[in-house]
Amino acid sequence: MNVLAMMTWLEHRPFAISIAESTWLFPIVETVHVLALTIVVGSVAMMDLRLLGVGDKDRAVSEVIASSLPWTWSAFAIAFAAGSMMFSSKAATYYVNVPFRIKMVCLALAALNMVIFHFVTAKGMAAWDSGTPPRAARFAAACSLTLWIVIVATGRWIGFT
Numbered sequence: 001m002n003v004l005a006m007m008t009w010l011e012h013r014p015f016a017i018s019i020a021e022s023t024w025l026f027p028i029v030e031t032v033h034v035l036a037l038t039i040v041v042g043s044v045a046m047m048d049l050r051l052l053g054v055g056d057k058d059r060a061v062s063e064v065i066a067s068s069l070p071w072t073w074s075a076f077a078i079a080f081a082a083g084s085m086m087f088s089s090k091a092a093t094y095y096v097n098v099p100f101r102i103k104m105v106c107l108a109l110a111a112l113n114m115v116i117f118h119f120v121t122a123k124g125m126a127a128w129d130s131g132t133p134p135r136a137a138r139f140a141a142a143c144s145l146t147l148w149i150v151i152v153a154t155g156r157w158i159g160f161t
Contacts, residue, residue: 007091020089033082037155039075041148043068051133051141060129061137065122099157102150110147113140 001009010016019025049055050064087094094100117140128134133141 004092004095007095010088011091011093013088015085016088016091019085026086026089029082029085033079033086036075036079036082037152040072040079041152043072043075044144044148047072048141048145051137052145053132053138061133062125062129094158097158099154103154103158106147106150106154110144110151113143113147116140117144 011020019029046055047065047068050057050059050061056064117137121134121136121140124134128137
């Protein structure tokens with residue numbers, strides 16, 4: 001079975017049909033997705049702006065990250081669940097949609113950027129925690145902000161955020 005056939009199969013599942021055909025279910029799920037994504041982008045922006053030396057300079061980087069990450073992960077889980085529900089309602093349509101594919105690639109790149117930051121760049125955080133982050137940390141923050149801007153923008157082109 002090829003991928004497009006699997007997408008067609010998915011959108012013909014009873015739960016996906018319910019989402020697609022309901023007057024209120026898709027808009028409610030989309031609203032939850034957008035609100036959760038707003039929290040994700042906002043909390044990521046707080047961390048990235050601190051790394052860039054623009055925001056919250058009075059707090060240590062580790063403190064900003066520690067206070068933001070629980071919000072980021074919780075909201076991301078909700079956004080992922082709601083986005084998956086929306087995707088299932090028109091899986092074949094979204095699968096061939098170029099902005100959707102761009103969004104998925106950018107999400108993967110944002111995840112890779114985060115993994116590299118947390119497991120490589122942030123290992124030396126104790127040395128620069130309250131000062132100016134090194135160039136690698138600032139670069140990771142700039143990449144992160146750029147990717148999240150593209151993720152949100154492509155969400156608007158797809159038809160859901």
